Amino acid sequence: MGMHLVWALSTTVLLAHVVTSHGYGYFRDELYYLACSAHPALGYVDFAPLLALTLAPWRAVFGDSLLALRFFPAVCAAATVVLTAGLVRALGGDRRALLPALVPVMLAPIYVGTFGVLTPNAFDVVVWSAVLLVAVRLLATPSIPLWVALGVLLGVGFSNRHGIVFLVLGLAVGLVLTPARRLLRGRGPWIAAAIAAALVLPHLVWQARHGWPTLEFLANARREKMLAQSALGFLGEQVLVLNPLAAPLWIAGLVSLWRRDGGRHRALVLAYLTIFALMILGAGKAYYLTPFYPLLFAAGAVAVLRSGRRAVAYGITAAVVIVGLALAPLAKPVLREEPFVRYAAALGQDPRAGIGERHELGVLPQHFADQHGWPELAAAVARVLARLPPDERARACIVAANYGEAGAIDFFGPALGLPPARSGHNSYWLWGPGDCGFETVVAIGYEVEHVRPLARSVEEAERVECAYCMPYERRSILIARGPTMAREALWARLKRFQ
16 A cells, blocks of 8 residues: 555656646756757766766657656656655654655655756755665665665766765764764775765866866855855745745654654754755755755654654645645746736745845746747847848857857757857856857847957847846847957956856
8 A cells, every 4th residue: 555655646746747847948957958968078067967968868869858858857756756755664654654754745846846847956856865765774774785875876966966965974974973973884884985986086087177167166156146045044945945834844854863763863863954054154055955855754754653643744744735736836837927927926925035146036036037038049149140241140150148048049049040159158168169260259148348348349239038038138139240359368258157
């Protein structure tokens, strides 16, 4: 009965994400990952290489429709449900604890949104859940196979997203500061460390050979882009993005892990608190910590059922279902734009909640706005190019201010006869200017005053209008002619790791 419920719920969440996979269109970051998949490498400026390296063969087999791209995060949603069930079992829960533990994982707004688009964040939740499941089992019955599994998961996890370093640091602090430090005395941790190191070494070599661009990216992001938060503000966002009515469950999970089973799982509580503190110190976004919560939901469900409060557990579950379904349109685009705006206003939604950045916002929150305007942008650039004299058009190049704009040109542009885009933003800068001589440039996403020092003449060719885009995408397409500096100096000037 228990596994039947698990498979039924995991299949339900998979199908729900598949059916709603189209959304408003391609997400900004999805276009960037598609571009990166055409430039296979052992690293990229702002993310680890696993997604881009696996995306190329995936596209070759299944294509790059929205359904094809977003099927993988839908599978991650289903896998997280299964892993949460494994956490329930590992913590001593029975089938009665499954529904209270799994429903919050299915319907927490942050997970609904994360599993709705193709980003490394979807697989990150799976990897953290698997690592924590292995950690729970190690605390109960340590074995070499479990240490091997931990090493593989950490190596693969780092190759997917660098943020798993926070989990490693948290677990290390938790183990050292509790009696569980006994686990560090055997050869198991060394085996895990060796396996993880072997898996991440190629990426670290790439980083070193390219001057550690990810560290430069992170430093710039903290200084220029991220918003610092108080501990209370960060905690409030955790409550909000995980469904406020689910908070009693994961809080009960934290308390239970500290108190029950002779304090066996206290290392996990200290891991959570350590990661929380690191996120505050590093101005991390609200979602950075959320891959930890499948463990806390599982622990909370087990604790509440153990205490005999079955009615409380299922009452929370029912409330989470109702509120989760009500909040789902705020996390995933299941409503058209105007109905969404009215619905969000009726709920008093703050579009900046959980963003953690300094951008001006428009009508839609950023995760929805960034699914708008990309085909229209490519079409506008094609019109601008078509108006150039044939000889000038043949040598003109397209330069975009950010990777979303460049990715849109590279994805939608070939059907319109557009050349590849160039950009100084993140990994696009590493790919260089190609054959662009900068004699005639169609510039996207730049203000005129930013381009004037770089060209002898600048004119506005067409204005990009998009009612639902981010405000900084509503700029003129410029034609810049005659560079004022050498090609190498100009390319260096365009570099922007952020």
